[in-house]
Amino acid sequence: MGCGTSSKKGNKSKKENTDIIMSSINLVTSASFITEHSRDLMIKAALVIQNWYRRYRARLRVRQHYALAIFQSIEYSDEQGQMQLSSFFSFMLENYTKTNNEDSALVTRIFDNTRRESQIKDRDDFLGLIEVPDSYDGPRLQFPLTFTDIHILLQAFKQQQILHAHYVLEVLFEAxxxxKQMPNFSHVKTFPAKEITICGDLHGKLDDLMLIFYKNGLPSENNPYVFNGDFVDRGNNSMEILMILLVCFLVYPSDLHLNRGNHEDFMMNLRYGFTKEILQKYKLHGRKILQVLEEVYTWLPIGTIIDNEILVIHGGISESTDLNTLHQLQRNKMKSVLMPPVLGNQETGEKRNKSASNYVEPRKVEPDKTPSEDLTKQEWEQIVDILWSDPRGKKGCYPNTSRGGGCYFGPDVTSKVLSKNQLKMLIRSHECKPDGYEVSHDGKVITVFSASNYYEEGSNRGAYIRLSYGTMPQFFQYQVTSTSCLNPLHQRMNAMESSAFKILKEKMISRKTDLINAFELRDHSRSGRISLAEWAFSMENILGLNLPWRSLSSHLVTIDSSGSVDYMSSFDDIRIEKPTKDMKSNLTETMYRYRSDLKIIFNIIDSDQSGLISMDEFRTMWKLFNAHYKAHIDDSQIDELASIVDFNKDGNIDFNEFLKAFYVVHKYDKPGTSLA
Structure with missing residues (x-):
């Protein structure tokens, strides 16, 4: 686990450092053998050191703030791209009947694979053919599960052992x-003598979960927990976390509560890593695990209500949040946020209220489907809001433009929804916070995030909350660190800062052509230089990232003594590799920019998991993608690209391998300079 630190009700390290300095001053002033003049000089020297240290810490905080802003802006931009896939799928269903038969066949395949009804009828169909060999030396579980199995699993995962696929599937089936027997919202009662612990996003970070259990104790009848979604994706140990939580849930179903997050979604897992993790760890039975897991997600409760006063949901609320609707809907029909509901013709013309989330226009009913197979438009919107929304200080409810799903809700919306439902507080997760938690909306909204070092080591602390009836929430912070915790603070900050600027430059190179066009539009004299204000405006306008571009400029571009920006220097130390040298820039950048979206679509089309896609499918997929995303790629370029990437000329393309050919190369790292 490395060296872990924790603290209650805030970080005491800054106060402790100040106390050390003041203690030194007191020691100096109390020494009888020092003259009054020497004592004065030493006090002045100590105060100079103290002031220097405070300024040093302040500069580091500014640098950390900027680095976190970069990480978060790009994270939300990626999520927005993921949500845009929903619009793409809607577009295909609305338009494929107008296209030729080849396009129709491909679209039908996509939706047969993504909207399939679960065919999991009998667990024996899966488990009967998967035996645990005598040679297996990993953890063995005994059903029905007991506390002993929790202990066995934790010890095995500490030793980096893999749970056999047979046990994984058995846990999933039992869960x-x-x-299936649980309501949409779990109802929990606490007492002054019985607290409950609430944890936020873990995102596959096993060390954080282990540290929480070490500090706070294992789940039990006397130590209940709520885990508020996003157990998986991004981290390397999502399977281990999921198995621990589900085994604990099966042992203590009334005392461990699992809320669904926006990453408990098979389409999200395709982009953010959990699908890949499962297929790597379970090469033989990974597809079976994914199929069962997809259904388990749909049965997770969507929230917890504590003492009839505190609402615990993953994302947030909107002004139209209706707990009565959320209590009654059939939650298992929400297969994925990326697949909006199929609706009747009478609803296709309805527009979503502009104050709510960035809703995608619904599709028409397919001839062979009935509306009963899906949630209604209103129900779908309700779940999207509670999984994706974020609080903001501005009043009202308006589209969550950063993520592309859910809404931003202000303090007035919080007060209205809580008052309407006789609630006092909303506890949610969904957003990384530097301190692991944040209190907003006059104390009525608490965000808790439990994955420390979420972006990079040192980027943030994790936290959990303990509360009981009639008491104020208690916040417990911690941070899991590796051997690099021995490095000086400035060295750790430099590493985090360097990582942030690398991913920002990758975002820039993916829009190189568009950025150059924007720069040249303002470079009337064709000097290759524009003002810093013009450069910053172009960066924000093209990339759509709300960042302090002026403050970040010294890390991204060359600025002369007059303050003019050499805008082509933005791309000096970075380039996109490509399969062939003569590929046009706009095609290269488009392939790189949408590589994650294209890979998801490919993996859906590749229903037999052959790893191959036919030339015709490649052309058709690109033309559909191009038509919706308006990537401005000519059909002739697509045909030429298809021919080039069929390396062995067998009429098929290894699309995953093809996409790996598009990657960013950083020529060198610029010497780190402080942002503050």
Whole structure:
């Protein structure tokens, strides 16, 4: 686990450092053998050191703030791209009947694979053919599960052992059976003598979960927990976290509560890593695990209500949030946020209220489907809002433009929804916070995030909350660190800062052509230089990232003594590799920019998991993608590209390998300079 630190009700390290300095001053002033003049000089020297240290810490905080802003802006931009896939799928269903048969066949394949009804009828169909060999030396579980199995699993995962696929599937089947019996919202009672612990996003970070259990104790009848979604994706140990939580849930179904997050979604897992993790760890039975897991997700409760006063949901609320609707809808029909509901013709013309989330226009009913197979438009919107929304200080409810799903809700919306439902507080997660938690909306909204070092080591602390009836929430912070915790603070900050600027430059190079066009539009004299204000405006306008571009400029571009920006220097130390030298820039950048979206679509089309896509499918997929995303790629370029990437000329393309050919190369790292 490395060296872990924790603290209650805030970080005491800054106060402790100040106390050390003041203690030194007191020691100096109390020494009888020092003259009054020497004592004065030493006090002045100590105060100079103290002031220097305070300024040093302040500069580091500014640098950390900027680095976190970069990480978060790009994270939300990626999520926005993921949500845009929903619009793409809607576009295909609305338009494929107008296209030729080849396009129709491909679209039908996509939706047969993504909207399939679960065919998991009998667990024996899966488990009967998967035996645990005598040679297996990993953890062995005994059903029905007991506390002993929790202990066995934790010890095995500490030793980096892999749980056999047979046990994984058995846990998933057992969890599905119990989850099916649960309501949409778990109702929990606390007492002054019985607290409950609430944890936020873990995102596959096993060390954080282990540290929480070490500091706070394992789940039990006397130590209940709520885990508020986003157990998986991004981190390397999502499977281990999921298995621990589900085994604990099966042992203590009334005392461990699991809320669904926006990453408990099979389409999200395709982009953010959990699907890949499963297929790597379970090469033989990974597809079976994914199929069962997809259904388990749909049965997770969507929230927890504590003492009839505190609402715990993953994302947030909107002004139209209706707990009565959320209590009654059939939550298992929400297969994925990226697949909006199929609706009747009478609803296709309805527009979503502009104050709510960035809703995608619904599709028409397919001839062979009935509306009962899906949530209604209103129900779908309700779930999207509670999984994706974020609080903001501005009043009202308006589209969540950063993420592309859910809404931003202000303090007035919080007060209205809580008052309407006789609630006092909303506890949610969904957003990384530097201190692991944040209190907003006059104390009525608490954000808790439990994955420390979420972006990079040192980027943030994790936290959990303990509360009981009639008491104020208690916040517990911690941070898991590796051997690099021995490095000086400035060295750790430099590493985090360097990582942030690398991913920002990758975002810039993916829009190189568009950025150059924007720069040249303002470079009337064709000097290759524009003002810093013009450069910053172009960067924000093209990239759509709300960042302090002027403050970041010294890391991204060359600025002369007069303050003019050499805008082509933005791309000096970075380039996109490509399969062939003569590929046009706009095609290269488009392939790189949308590589994650294209890979998801490819993996859906590749229903037999052959790893191959035909030339015709490649052309058709690109033409559909191009038509919706308006990437401005000529059909002739697509045909030429298809021919080039069929390396062995067998009429098929290894699309995953092809996409790996598009990657960013950083020629060198610029010497780190402080942002403050």
């Amino acid at each position: 599905r059976k119990v989850l």
